[in-house]
Each structure stands twice: as C-alpha cells, then as structure tokens.
Amino acid sequence: MSAAGVALMLGGAGIVLAASPAQAAEVSYRTECIPPPISGLPPVQGTTKVEITAPAEAKVGDEVEVVWKFVEAASKNPDILDLEKDTVKPTGTLKAAGAQTADIAMEGSRTNPPIPKNSPMKLSDMKGKVKLTKAGEVTLTPDAYNINVSKPMSTDTKCTPKETVKAGATIKVSDGGGTSGGTSSGGTTSGGTTTSGGTTTSGGTTSGGTSSGGTTSGGTTSGGGDGGRSDFPGKEVAVTFACKSPGPANINSKVTINAKKNGGSYDLVVKTAKGVMNSPAALPAGALKPSMAVLLGGVDKGTVPVTGPANKDPLEQGKPVDLPDMTGTYKPGASGKSTLSPGTLTIDVTLGGQKISIPCTVKGSAAVSLELDTAAQPGGASGGDSGGGTTSGGSASTSGGLAQTGAEDNGALRALALVAGTVILLGGAVFTFTPWRRLSGTRH
Incomplete structure (x- = not known):
C-alpha cells in the first residue's frame, strides 16, 4: 500500500500522521566530563546518549535547523544539593563531514525542571542552523558539549568524547542551483551565561609574559654597610x-x-x-x-x-x-x-x-x-x-x-576543597558521580 493510502486510512480512523522530511537517530558514546578546577572533584567517565534530528533531504542554498536531544547525560546530579528550576544550560558542537565540513555550534535554553539530588540530569534540547553549500551527503556527528549552571554561582563542566562517535544523521543535499555561502552557527534560544560550544577548556595555565615590576640585573650588594x-x-x-x-x-x-x-x-x-x-x-x-x-x-x-x-x-x-x-x-x-x-x-x-x-x-x-x-x-x-x-x-x-x-597533608587539603568547593561552588560539581566512600577515606 502506498504511503498516501496509509495516511488516508489512518486519517479516516481519527489518527493524524504528519509527513515530515526530518529524521532522528540515537547515538551513544563514552564521555569524560571535567568539573571546573575550583570544585576539586575528579573527572567523571560516563555514557552520553543523544538523538540528532535533521532533514533527510535538502537543496544547495537551504538553511536547515538541526536539533540535539539529550536522551541521557553522562552523569547524575550527586547527592549534595537540589538544583533549582531553569539554572542549567547546555552548549555543544556538532561535527559535519562529507559535502560539508564546518562545525555547527549548538545551543540549548536555560530551561530545566527542578533536579533533585542523586537523580538524572535534565538538559534542554540544543539547536543550531547550517547553510548547505555543496551537493552530496552531509553527516552530522555529536562532539563535545558544555554544561553551565548559574546558581549558586556560574560554573562550567566540559564533556568530551572518549571514543570515535558514530554519525547521528545524514542529509542528502541535491544541486538546487542555490548560491553558495558559509555555514552559520549559533543556537536559536537565549538565556543566562553561555560558553562557546563546549569545545574549549579554561586551562588554568598561562605563559610567563613580562613582569609587572620591571627588571634590573644584579641586585647584589657589597659590604655589610x-x-x-x-x-x-x-x-x-x-x-x-x-x-x-x-x-x-x-x-x-x-x-x-x-x-x-x-x-x-x-x-x-x-x-x-x-x-x-x-x-x-x-x-x-x-x-x-x-x-x-x-x-x-x-x-x-x-x-x-x-x-x-x-x-x-x-x-x-x-x-x-x-x-x-x-x-x-x-x-x-x-x-x-x-x-x-x-x-x-x-x-x-x-x-x-x-x-x-x-x-x-x-x-x-x-x-x-x-x-x-x-x-x-x-x-x-x-x-x-x-x-x-x-x-x-x-x-x-x-x-x-x-x-x-x-593543611597538614594532601588528604586534609582535598577534604577542605571538597567541602567548600562542592557546597559553595556546587555549580561545577553537579555533573559528577559523587565518590563519597572514596572521599571519606581521605579525611582520616
């Protein structure tokens, strides 16, 4: 039976079947998430599951929207503090390959339900747009992402793939005679503090540079007087x-x-x-x-x-x-x-x-x-x-x-950092599994 016939039959039965050019595919990959240095917490190894939605077909010159849906984040909110409503915002990067190779910046809204302690993270969908410039197949693969928490202070947790990630969607681009153009990036939602794509790290080290105090040679004196x-x-x-x-x-x-x-x-x-x-x-x-x-x-x-x-x-x-x-x-x-x-x-x-x-x-x-x-x-x-x-x-x-x-030893220092860092700077800690048994052993 043809698709039109199926749609007609379902429509007659009171069921609406919306025809859509979009396709959605779920991808999972091993991920390492790095809390901000101030939190004192170790990196977290987990699995990210996402669903990428994009048009199955398009023409050269079209600007299409792509959606990144988090089926499962790489970690939970640990058993420390409940997260308030609308305090969490994801950003990320979608890799394009094939007929088009420019990265697509993805951005979600600062929209989330209250997230209790020791429960799965709830991240909003991320969206981005890309203008198609060449005919052929374009594959879309999820890459690194960043999670910003605005309260009790603004902090970021950076998550990167730890294995080769499979493509989440493919767009077949036909030559529609459209004009060429570069890619355009950026999410379609707004709100709160953002970071760029979640693909850069804050580092924490900078090269020397020049001293603010000026330099002179020597500095040696002679004679006790x-x-x-x-x-x-x-x-x-x-x-x-x-x-x-x-x-x-x-x-x-x-x-x-x-x-x-x-x-x-x-x-x-x-x-x-x-x-x-x-x-x-x-x-x-x-x-x-x-x-x-x-x-x-x-x-x-x-x-x-x-x-x-x-x-x-x-x-x-x-x-x-x-x-x-x-x-x-x-x-x-x-x-x-x-x-x-x-x-x-x-x-x-x-x-x-x-x-x-x-x-x-x-x-x-x-x-x-x-x-x-x-x-x-x-x-x-x-x-x-x-x-x-x-x-x-x-x-x-x-x-x-x-x-x-x-602090008398490293264990005491880590205990201090963990207590102050997780309670006061919880924004960076909320995306880590909480190894409390292991951490409690460092306080002896």
Whole structure:
C-alpha cells in the first residue's frame, strides 16, 4: 500500500500522521566530563546518549535547523544539593563531514525542571542552523558539549568524547542551483551565561609574559654597610608552579623579588607576571588573595612570608588574573651573602565564610632573584621561628609541602576543597558521580 493510502486510512480512523522530511537517530558514546578546577572533584567517565534530528533531504542554498536531544547525560546530579528550576544550560558542537565540513555550534535554553539530588540530569534540547553549500551527503556527528549552571554561582563542566562517535544523521543535499555561502552557527534560544560550544577548556595555565615590576640585573650588594644604599632591585626569574587540586595543574610566571632597607631588616616586594593565571570561577571582589613563602639561601635559611591584597574587582571565569604585589619583611638571621628565591605560591579563595587554599609549589629549583649582603639581627631567620619573617615550619623545601595552607597533608587539603568547593561552588560539581566512600577515606 502506498504511503498516501496509509495516511488516508489512518486519517479516516481519527489518527493524524504528519509527513515530515526530518529524521532522528540515537547515538551513544563514552564521555569524560571535567568539573571546573575550583570544585576539586575528579573527572567523571560516563555514557552520553543523544538523538540528532535533521532533514533527510535538502537543496544547495537551504538553511536547515538541526536539533540535539539529550536522551541521557553522562552523569547524575550527586547527592549534595537540589538544583533549582531553569539554572542549567547546555552548549555543544556538532561535527559535519562529507559535502560539508564546518562545525555547527549548538545551543540549548536555560530551561530545566527542578533536579533533585542523586537523580538524572535534565538538559534542554540544543539547536543550531547550517547553510548547505555543496551537493552530496552531509553527516552530522555529536562532539563535545558544555554544561553551565548559574546558581549558586556560574560554573562550567566540559564533556568530551572518549571514543570515535558514530554519525547521528545524514542529509542528502541535491544541486538546487542555490548560491553558495558559509555555514552559520549559533543556537536559536537565549538565556543566562553561555560558553562557546563546549569545545574549549579554561586551562588554568598561562605563559610567563613580562613582569609587572620591571627588571634590573644584579641586585647584589657589597659590604655589610650597603654603601649607603636603601633600594635593592631583584632579577626577573622564570618559575613553573605545580598546583594542588582544585587549582590549575601549572602556573608559569616571571617573578621578581625587590627589597628596601629598613633598619637592620628589609621590606620585600614580590611581583609576578601579568595574567599569571586564569580565574577558576566567577568570583566577587575580595574573594581571591595570593601569598608566597620566599626561600632563603646562602648564609641564611628558612622562608619569608609575603602576602598580597584581595582582588579589588570581580573576576570573570576563565579570564586572566593579575596577582597584586605581595609584601613582607625579611629580618636576616646570619651575616654574609643571603639569597632570595621564589617559593610556594598559595592562592586563597574565600566565599561565604569558607576558604579554599590552593598551594602551588616550585617545580625543580627556582633561580635566585636577589642577593643581599646581610648582617644578623636578633630574632632573625636562619630557620628559626622567632619573628624574623620565617614561616612556622622554618623549612625551605620546595618538594610539595603545604606551607601557608593550614593543611597538614594532601588528604586534609582535598577534604577542605571538597567541602567548600562542592557546597559553595556546587555549580561545577553537579555533573559528577559523587565518590563519597572514596572521599571519606581521605579525611582520616
């Protein structure tokens, strides 16, 4: 029986059969989702199931709409906090191949029902448009996607395929004599904060750049009397910091340590490069504060704590951050040539009365930025704890200790990060399976 006959028969029975050129196919693929670094949570391995709907046939010059429907997201909302209505927004990329190869940007609306704890994620359909420019077959394959949560603060979870993904739809494009043109992208819905396609990552590391403090060579003084000098500029040195979770994996920066004589002590000013790191999340003014344990060498031993003020202005997620100058006082504990080098950099993030301390230790041995000809002062450094500006541990180790963090071991740090990161910054955690049994074991 012909299709028309079937439609006529069903119509007579009171059933409407809508003829449509669209086709829909379900595709599933293994996926890894990366929570934002500030959450302190590990990557999640799961399976994404999507349904791609597109016209089965079209002509050159046509602009067609494609729909990406989430049948199943790669993970659930963990057993932490209920998500409010209309707080979740997906964006993604659809790969085109064959007669057309340009990617199609997909965007969903910030429309979702309330999502209880420990329940499947409910993501809105994503839509995108593409203008067809060549005759032939065009295959459409789902690729990476991003999930933005607007409350309690804006955070993103980035999900990428971990296997070759099968095409979800094919469009047969005939030569209709239409004019050629490039692809057009972008969703058809609006609302809330968006990210571009979910195919880029926020990184967390930036290259050194130039120091904000200017550089001078040397920085060496001669003679215990300093020859009447009071200012001692340091040398700019390149440093790679390895950060603990939930911070970025690495921070690359130029660091300069300058000193000014103040009686028998020295007022220190430590400068880092512009855009030394990317903001881990959208943060209000006063939320991020840096500090460093300057390493002493030569005749003197220990560390000197220097701290900077908190950020004056709000910070945008993923945008470069300029750390303010960090200051402190060095009281020499020995006479002779003492050296000062960059040590552990700590980033403190405070929100809602909760503080996350992210220690970033120096990879390898940091170069000397400043050398001073010092005279020992009562209560000076030399590895002691008696007010010479040294940290409570007095250790100059750069091998991954948690100086200045208040945490005694990595387990305690992760516990702090998880408690503060998941409760306050839950937006980034909602797309991860919650390994509570494993995490509870780190708190002993």
